[in-house]
Amino acid sequence: MKEKLTIIKVGGKLLEDDEHIEKLAEYVARLDGSTLVVHGGGAKASEISQRLGFEPKMVDGRRITDAAALNVATMVYAGLYNKKIVGIFQKHNVRTLGMSGADLNSIRARRRTVKSIDYGYVGDIEAVNKRAVKMILKLGVTPVFCAITHDNEGQLLNTNADTISTQLATALAEDYDIRLLFCMDKAGVMLDPDDDQTLIHAMNYAEYKRLKMDEVITLGMIPKLDNAFYALINGVSEVWITGLTELTEAREMTGTRIFE
Amino acid sequence: MKEKLTIIKVGGKLLEDDEHIEKLAEYVARLDGSTLVVHGGGAKASEISQRLGFEPKMVDGRRITDAAALNVATMVYAGLYNKKIVGIFQKHNVRTLGMSGADLNSIRARRRTVKSIDYGYVGDIEAVNKRAVKMILKLGVTPVFCAITHDNEGQLLNTNADTISTQLATALAEDYDIRLLFCMDKAGVMLDPDDDQTLIHAMNYAEYKRLKMDEVITLGMIPKLDNAFYALINGVSEVWITGLTELTEAREMTGTRIFE
Numbered sequence: 001m002k003e004k005l006t007i008i009k010v011g012g013k014l015l016e017d018d019e020h021i022e023k024l025a026e027y028v029a030r031l032d033g034s035t036l037v038v039h040g041g042g043a044k045a046s047e048i049s050q051r052l053g054f055e056p057k058m059v060d061g062r063r064i065t066d067a068a069a070l071n072v073a074t075m076v077y078a079g080l081y082n083k084k085i086v087g088i089f090q091k092h093n094v095r096t097l098g099m100s101g102a103d104l105n106s107i108r109a110r111r112r113t114v115k116s117i118d119y120g121y122v123g124d125i126e127a128v129n130k131r132a133v134k135m136i137l138k139l140g141v142t143p144v145f146c147a148i149t150h151d152n153e154g155q156l157l158n159t160n161a162d163t164i165s166t167q168l169a170t171a172l173a174e175d176y177d178i179r180l181l182f183c184m185d186k187a188g189v190m191l192d193p194d195d196d197q198t199l200i201h202a203m204n205y206a207e208y209k210r211l212k213m214d215e216v217i218t219l220g221m222i223p224k225l226d227n228a229f230y231a232l233i234n235g236v237s238e239v240w241i242t243g244l245t246e247l248t249e250a251r252e253m254t255g256t257r258i259f260e
Numbered sequence: 261m262k263e264k265l266t267i268i269k270v271g272g273k274l275l276e277d278d279e280h281i282e283k284l285a286e287y288v289a290r291l292d293g294s295t296l297v298v299h300g301g302g303a304k305a306s307e308i309s310q311r312l313g314f315e316p317k318m319v320d321g322r323r324i325t326d327a328a329a330l331n332v333a334t335m336v337y338a339g340l341y342n343k344k345i346v347g348i349f350q351k352h353n354v355r356t357l358g359m360s361g362a363d364l365n366s367i368r369a370r371r372r373t374v375k376s377i378d379y380g381y382v383g384d385i386e387a388v389n390k391r392a393v394k395m396i397l398k399l400g401v402t403p404v405f406c407a408i409t410h411d412n413e414g415q416l417l418n419t420n421a422d423t424i425s426t427q428l429a430t431a432l433a434e435d436y437d438i439r440l441l442f443c444m445d446k447a448g449v450m451l452d453p454d455d456d457q458t459l460i461h462a463m464n465y466a467e468y469k470r471l472k473m474d475e476v477i478t479l480g481m482i483p484k485l486d487n488a489f490y491a492l493i494n495g496v497s498e499v500w501i502t503g504l505t506e507l508t509e510a511r512e513m514t515g516t517r518i519f520e
Contacts, residue, residue: 022414048335052311071340075308078358079339080331083408083416087362091414097364098338102347103357104401135399141364148343154282154351156343 004033005137005176009165011184012040014244015081018088024183025092027248034137034176035094036168037144039085040161045069045076057120065120065158073158074100077146085144096142101125101149102156104132107164109149109157123149123157125164128171166227173235180231180239182224187243188256189225191216204259205229228258264293265397265436269425271444272300274504275341278348284443285352287508294397294436295354296428297404299345300421305329305336317380325380325418333418334360337406345404356402361385361409362416364392367424369409369417383409383417385424388431426487433495440491440499442484447503448516449485451476464519465489488518 008028014020028035049056049072057064065073082098089096101107101123109123136143145168147161162182169180191198191211203211208225211217217225228239240247242255268288274280288295309316309332317324325333342358349356361367361383369383396403405428407421422442429440451458451471463471468485471477477485488499500507502515 018414048312051313052308074343075335075339077339078343079335079337083334083338083360083362086360087410087416088414090362090365090410090412095364096362097357098360098362100343100346100358102343102350104355105350139395150347150350152350154278154348156347 002177005178007036007169007180009182010039012042013185021088023248025089028094029092035142038161038165041077041081045073048072065122070121078148082146094142098144105129106132107149108152121157123159125167130171162224162227166231169231169236170234178236180236182241183247187246188241200256202257262437266439267296267429268441270299272302273445281348283508285349288354289352295402298421298425301337301341305333308332325382330381338408342406354402358404365389366392367409368412381417383419385427390431422484422487426491429491429496430494438496440496442501443507447506448501460516462517
């Protein structure tokens with residue numbers, strides 16, 4: 001039987017309050033098997049960028065990660081938030097190691113260029129270094145990955161945290177029985193994002209397509225759900241989109257469970 | 261016979277130019293035995309603090325690390341510089357892991373309060389987790405430590421990088437044959453800091469005391485040399501204060517060698 005591995009992606013908004021990180025740490029300390037955490041931090045990075053006087057660069061309505069934006073992302077994701085999580089997890093006796101994809105060459109990416117648009121220092125994942133990640137997990141350590149990868153040629157790259165979680169999950173699915181949890185500041189996928197009563201408790205791909213067509217599911221939720229279904233199809237045992245309270249405080253987890 | 265371990269402390273000023281990091285990476289790639297790197301970044305942190313509009317807090321002429329300054333230090337040391345070093349080292353096939361003292365609880369510190377002065381979030385090292393650091397070294401990995409530690413109660417702390425190098429060196433001296441190299445933007449200790457011809461090639465403690473009394477050695481060099489002598493007295497085999505060119509480009513290392 002494969003060992004259990006819980007992969008938790010924590011949304012950046014949750015990291016703005018240390019109490020949320022405390023709750024997450026208590027939850028991880030209680031978990032059976034291994035745990036791996038991935039986190040974002042985009043909102044904070046935008047705030048720091050603005051305070052440093054950098055204007056967000058846009059081309060054709062798409063945000064471009066220029067050198068200044070990459071530096072800020074590296075500071076906020078790999079520095080501020082990553083070490084805050086590590087410090088609080090350690091307080092709860094979770095043996096934690098903060099990492100970027102550059103550390104141990106754990107996640108190699110390629111700078112994205114799509115047709116005529118240069119997105120700047122944004123990386124699409126090419127390879128997860130399974131050996132390196134398994135080596136850390138086997139030490140009984142909880143790796144905490146920030147949303148920075150690299151090209152193994154000395155260039156750091158900004159990479160979506162949902163995608164990092166998904167790629168880590170699918171790469172490790174051969175060796176571990178994986179539960180992938182996308183944890184955000186909402187209770188899960190809802191018909192009306194402002195009404196918790198409209199939470200969708202379970203969703204399969206047919207329903208997802210229908211809700212997308214009806215424009216009930218829009219914007220940021222689409223890439224997240226695309227990642228969720230991709231993970232399921234590629235060997236991940238269990239996938240949820242859930243909130244912090246739903247994950248850490250309920251006796252039985254609630255949220256939106258994703259099915260093929 | 262003990263395994264060789266080279267501990268290199270890199271001054272923050274050297275990190276402002278990527279080419280310096282490339283040179284260091286090439287040097288580390290050539291080294292026999294294990295390597296561990298420690299780095300600062302104070303000048304850059306001050307620059308970012310100012311750009312964010314934080315005024316440096318001073319009490320009785322001493323700089324205080326308030327919450328805002330600690331966040332900036334965490335961003336610059338653990339994020340920007342640490343990941344830049346890791347990325348460039350990986351490019352040179354050095355298997356590298358960036359760490360703070362919070363990661364794996366590797367360096368535990370206590371918040372400094374001296375008499376009536378509260379220095380803010382500044383930590384004095386209480387314990388190096390030898391087992392954790394040795395575990396990483398035994399994997400054939402080069403740890404790169406930034407100047408952030410923690411109290412294991414969830415609080416990150418700003419800690420001097422020279423002191424971190426020294427404490428790591430003395431903690432590991434029982435298990436490794438250690439060469440400790442303080443690498444900075446000068447060629448070593450000089451009688452006249454502006455004249456490379458006045459480099460002191462070797463210095464013992466009696467000479468250090470004399471030069472300190474004569475006020476030839478002043479300011480920032482004093483805590484560095486105090487650390488250097490402390491390391492020697494506490495089991496470190498070889499200690500140098502040197503420059504990047506002197507370390508990486510000379511056929512035989514030059515700089516100031518420290519003797520008891």
